[in-house]
Amino acid sequence: MKKAIYKLLAKLNKALLPSYSKQRLDLSKASKxxxxxxxxRYFVTTKALD
Numbered sequence: 001m002k003k004a005i006y007k008l009l010a011k012l013n014k015a016l017l018p019s020y021s022k023q024r025l026d027l028s029k030a031s032k033x034x035x036x037x038x039x040x041r042y043f044v045t046t047k048a049l050d
Contacts, residue, residue, distance in 0.1 A: 006048040013041050
């Protein structure tokens with residue numbers, strides 16, 4: 001059940017949130033909000049893959 005929720009969240013993240021890797025964002029110059037979004041996407045992706 002939890003895995004299905006994380007898979008749904010991962011699809012929503014892909015559709016709604018910006019992809020910073022495609023924008024070639026330098027992590028050392030990223031703002032706090034950008035770093036939070038990167039962390040959130042990472043968290044959801046790892047939980048969806050487990």
